[in-house]
Amino acid sequence: MNVKEIKAPRVAYGETLVALGEETHSIVVLDADLAHATTTNLFGEKFPERFFNMGIAEQNLMGVASGLSLAGFVPFASTFAIFGSGRAFEQVRNTICYPKLNVKIGVTHAGVTVGEDGGSHQAIEDISLMRSIPNMTVVVPADAVETAKAVRAAAAYDGPVYLRIARPPAPVFIGEDSEFVIGKANVLREGKDICLCAAGLMVFKAMEAAEVLQASGIEATVVNFHTIKPIDKQLLLELAQKIDKMITVEEHSVIGGLGSAVAEVLSECRLATVKRIGVEDKFGQSGTPDQLLEAYGLTSANIVATAKAMLT
C-alpha cells in the first residue's frame, strides 16, 4: 500500500469545489456558519458572488439549495454531518429528495473522528438516515484523493447526493488514476479466505488488516464501498459466490449503514456470513480521533481479530 501523504479529506472537498467553480458557472456553494471547518471558505473567497453563508440555520440552508437547483444551478449545501442529516432531515427528504432536485449535500465531520467535540457532534447514524430516503445517493470517500473524485462525480450526477467526508488528516492511498463510478465498488486487493468490505477512513484500516492477515497466511479481499447507496449488489453477489465470510467496517453505527446494506443483499442469497464492525449502538464521546477509533473497535487490530475468529 502506497501512502503518498497525510491530508484531511475535508480540505480536498473545498479545493475541488474551487476547481469545479472555475470550470463551470453553475456551481454554487452554501454553508451554515461552518465554512472554515468544512473548507467551503476556499470557494467563498474565490467566488463570493456564488457563495451563500446561511448562518446557523440548516433547515433554511436545504430549502434555499433546492430553490437554487430549480434554476439550473448545482448547489453544494455544506455543514457538519450531524446537522445536514439530522437537524435538516425532513427538509432533505421533502424539499430535495421528494422532488428529486439536483442538490449535493456535502457534509464533513462525520463519525467519531470528529474527536474532542464529543458525542453531540459525532454523526454515527447519518448514513442510515440518508440511505432510507428514496432518490438519495450516499457516497463516503476513503481519502482526500477519492474525495476529489467523489465531489466531481456528484456534480456530474443529476439528483440528490449525500457526500460524507471525514474531518481528520488521514493517509492518502487511493491512486489518482483509480476509477470512481457512483454505485460501483472498487476491489483494492484480492484474497480467497475472507472479504473485508469497508467505507470511508475504514478502507485504509481494512488494507492494513489485510497485510497483517497475510503474514498469518490468511488471504483477504478488500473492497472499497465508496457508494453505500446504491450498494454494488452485483459485485457483492459475485464476491459471495467465491468467499463465504465477509466483514463490514465503517465509522458509523452497526445499525443502518454499510453493514446493514451488505447484510440486506446477502441475507437474500444465503451465500455468506456477515460480521459488522462499527459503532455498537452507542453514542460517541470526547477524545482524540485515534483514541476514539480504538475505543470503538475501529482498528486494523480488531478487523484482524474478527477475521481470525471467523476463520477458526
Add this chain to the structure above:
Amino acid sequence: MDKDVLELKRMANRLRQDILTMLVPAKSGHPGGSLSAAEIVTVLYFREMRLRPQEPHWSERDRFVLSKGHAAPVLYAALAEKGYFPREELLGLRQTGRMLQGHPDMKKTPGVDMSTGSLGQGLSAANGMALAGKLDKKDYRVYVLLGDGEMAEGQVWEAAMASAHFKLDNLTAILDLNGLQIDGRTDEVMSSAPLPEKWRAFGWHVIEVDGHDVGALQRALAEARTTAGRPTILIAKTVKGKGVSFMENAVGWHGAAPNAEQGQQGLKELREEAVHLG
C-alpha cells in the same frame, strides 16, 4: 363595480366552485384554507404573474410556491383555468395514479413550481429561486403563499431572516391570515401575534391588506414590485371557508371534505353569488 374587479371576483367565485367540485369526489382534503385564498390566487394567476401555461418550465416565468400546501385545491383550480392541464383532472384529486396529489407535487402536476405540503418549508425554496434570479440577472418574480398556523414553524423565521439579509426584493410573500388552524384558533393554539411587527423586525416591507379585496391585493402587489432592497409581505386578512356560509370561520372545515349534499349546498350559494356578480 369596476369591470376588472368584477371579472376577478367572478374568477375567484369559479375557483371556489371548483374547490367544492373536486373535494366532494376526493372525500378528503382541505376546503377552509383553500377558500380563504381564492382572491389571492386569482389576482396572482390572472393579473400579477407572468406565465406561459403552454410552456410550464419557461425560464422567464414568475414562480409561485404554495407553502401552505394543503390549500392545493385552490392552486389546482387556477392551474386548470389557465390551461396547464385538462379540467377533468380536477375530479381525480387525491386518487391513486392521478396527477393531482393531496399536496402539490411538481413532478406530477404541470404548473406546480415546487413540491410542498410539509409546513414551514416553502419560503426557503422561494429564497433559493429568488437568489437564482438575482445571480442570473433575470427579472422574474417569486411569490410564496404562507398560512398563519404555519407561523409557528421555526424554519419560516430562519427563511425570513435570510430573505431580508440577501435583499430579495424580487420575492413577495403573502400570508393568508385566516385565524384558524386544525386544533382551533391560532391565537389559542399558538399565538403568533403581532405579525406585522414581527415581519418588520425581520427586515421586511409589510403591507396589511384585505385578502378578499381584489383591487387592494393588486395595489399591494404593485407596491411590492416597486419596493427595492428588501422583500415584501402582504399580510392578508381573510375568512377561512370564505364564500360557503356553513364553512366560514368554522374550525371543523380545515381538513374535512364536504359530502355530496353539503357540496351541493355550497355550490348553490356560490352560484347565487355568481348570478349576483353577473
